[in-house]
Amino acid sequence: MTAKAPDPEVDAAIAAVAEGPLDEGRRRVLADLLLERGDPRGEFLVLQFLIAARQGSGPMRQRAEELWRRHRHEWMAGLESCLTELELENGFPVSASIRPGLKAAQLDQLLASPMAATLQRLDSQGDEQALVRVASAPRFCALDTLTVRSEPTFLALAEHAVPGRLRRLRLAFVPTWPRLTQLVSASTFEGLQSVSFRLADWAPPTRQFLRHSQEPSGSTPLSPGKALELLARRPSITEVHLSAATFGDAALFQDVARVWPHVPFERVTCAGTFELVREAGATTLTLQNLGWRALIDLRRVVPPDVTRARLMVKREPRAAWSVDENDPRAALAAAWAGIDVTTM
Numbered sequence: 001m002t003a004k005a006p007d008p009e010v011d012a013a014i015a016a017v018a019e020g021p022l023d024e025g026r027r028r029v030l031a032d033l034l035l036e037r038g039d040p041r042g043e044f045l046v047l048q049f050l051i052a053a054r055q056g057s058g059p060m061r062q063r064a065e066e067l068w069r070r071h072r073h074e075w076m077a078g079l080e081s082c083l084t085e086l087e088l089e090n091g092f093p094v095s096a097s098i099r100p101g102l103k104a105a106q107l108d109q110l111l112a113s114p115m116a117a118t119l120q121r122l123d124s125q126g127d128e129q130a131l132v133r134v135a136s137a138p139r140f141c142a143l144d145t146l147t148v149r150s151e152p153t154f155l156a157l158a159e160h161a162v163p164g165r166l167r168r169l170r171l172a173f174v175p176t177w178p179r180l181t182q183l184v185s186a187s188t189f190e191g192l193q194s195v196s197f198r199l200a201d202w203a204p205p206t207r208q209f210l211r212h213s214q215e216p217s218g219s220t221p222l223s224p225g226k227a228l229e230l231l232a233r234r235p236s237i238t239e240v241h242l243s244a245a246t247f248g249d250a251a252l253f254q255d256v257a258r259v260w261p262h263v264p265f266e267r268v269t270c271a272g273t274f275e276l277v278r279e280a281g282a283t284t285l286t287l288q289n290l291g292w293r294a295l296i297d298l299r300r301v302v303p304p305d306v307t308r309a310r311l312m313v314k315r316e317p318r319a320a321w322s323v324d325e326n327d328p329r330a331a332l333a334a335a336w337a338g339i340d341v342t343t344m
Helices: 008-019 025-034 039-054 057-075 104-112 129-136 151-158 176-187 222-233 248-263 292-301 328-335
Strands: 083-087 092-098 122-125 145-148 168-171 194-198 239-243 267-270 274-279 283-289 304-315 340-343
Touching: 008 025, 008 057, 025 039, 039 057, 039 083, 092 129, 104 129, 122 129, 129 145, 129 151, 145 151, 151 176, 176 222, 222 248, 248 267, 248 274, 248 292, 283 292, 292 304, 292 328, 328 340
Parallel strands: 092 122, 122 145, 145 168, 168 194, 194 239, 239 267, 283 304, 304 340
Antiparallel strands: 083 092, 267 274, 274 283
């Protein structure tokens, strides 16, 4: 296939998109130029605009996918050797993962590519050094979500000024108390709004533990409540997302419910277990993967501002209900009286 001759006007329009990655108007200027030249990328951009605006029909989506399959190597200009798991919006990448083991020349290509400058969400499959280089490069000003897979990478990020005011940080490892303290205090994360992280194996503290008020050490498993209290020291954080090793952990919810009235978050979730959402003077609670007895028992620890609840009951044999009534739904309704409850 014969390579296309350079088109300075089109190249300048693409460079303009990279310089203003969140400006849709620049992409429309590019689309008009490409359509005038009969370039199929112009049609692709128009289809992407319609899909992003939820105006794209099934045939439009199929046509966009066909154009992408046919021309992606040309349009990405070798960037596919650097990135995987690409997601596009309005014709340019918005989410991707850095391929492991990038060579120096590939990293330089990634840092210079106008197609990469529109990325908003970035992950890494092992090349953490590349993640730090990209995240701290000034041209990646649209980047607002990072997935960090190791503590050394987190430390490297904390030492750099990440452009674009990082909004969401996903920690794919179990952070220690010192690391969360650093997250709260480092100027790098001053615009942070959402934090996601994993919890270590954790059990409710003993009475002896509760008599001591010292902060957890670097090796002590961090309780969810303690973590929330620490993150609340950074006012910009409005959402915290936890992930735990097991679903249906009633003790985990109890610990979060204990501190919920004293932290300012709009949303706290734990995948597969619970969600607490504050909005317009009311709080909605979702509990899932818990049995009838656990749901009845947990009513006593539900935060006082909860006005609505969605209770998703874990399937279990009748013998495991452990409630006196033959109908556990009636016992649940009685326990949760005063709250607008939906049971599923």
